[in-house]
Amino acid sequence: MTVPRHVLWFQVLLYLSLTLDAVSVAFQDRTPSASITETTILAANVIAACMILLFMYLVWLAAHQRKNWPRWVLTAALAFSVMSLLQVIGDSGLQVDSAIEVVSCALTAAGLYYSFTGDAVGWFNA
Numbered sequence: 001m002t003v004p005r006h007v008l009w010f011q012v013l014l015y016l017s018l019t020l021d022a023v024s025v026a027f028q029d030r031t032p033s034a035s036i037t038e039t040t041i042l043a044a045n046v047i048a049a050c051m052i053l054l055f056m057y058l059v060w061l062a063a064h065q066r067k068n069w070p071r072w073v074l075t076a077a078l079a080f081s082v083m084s085l086l087q088v089i090g091d092s093g094l095q096v097d098s099a100i101e102v103v104s105c106a107l108t109a110a111g112l113y114y115s116f117t118g119d120a121v122g123w124f125n126a
Contacts, residue, residue, distance in 0.1 A: 003063060006120035011063040013111030014074070017104045018052050018059070024100050025049070062115065068124040071115050078108050 003011070025048045032038045055077065058070035085101050092098070114120060 004119035004123050006114040006118035007063050007123050010111045010115035010120060011059055013107050013114065014059045015056070017107035017111065018055055020100060020104045020107065021048075022052050024097065024104070025052070028097075062124065066124055071112065071124065074108070075112055078105065078112060081105055081108070 025045060028045075030041050030045075032041060055074065058074055061067045062070040062074070081101070082105055085098065085105060088098050088101075094102075115124075
């Protein structure tokens, strides 16, 4: 069975977003300081990697297993990401890392839009 075009766009855009997130985590500053230890930095990176893998699984589950609930989990995660991003931008302004997050959120939003429109509507819950 072939995947509908909008489901394919959903998958591609969310994988691009997650790839951008992975690259962003890979290039984060890992210099320990008085307020942040090496163990804390390691734990944050492991959690970020696990979250990215979980979201990749959710995208695959929605696109290939035709499950509806992963789209809603991804939508909720996007809402939390946008709220967090707005707080970060409000506190420290738009910087390189927050600009990358803006692009990532935009890709996710576009992908989710495709998952709820067009030929994707009949794909889920089948």
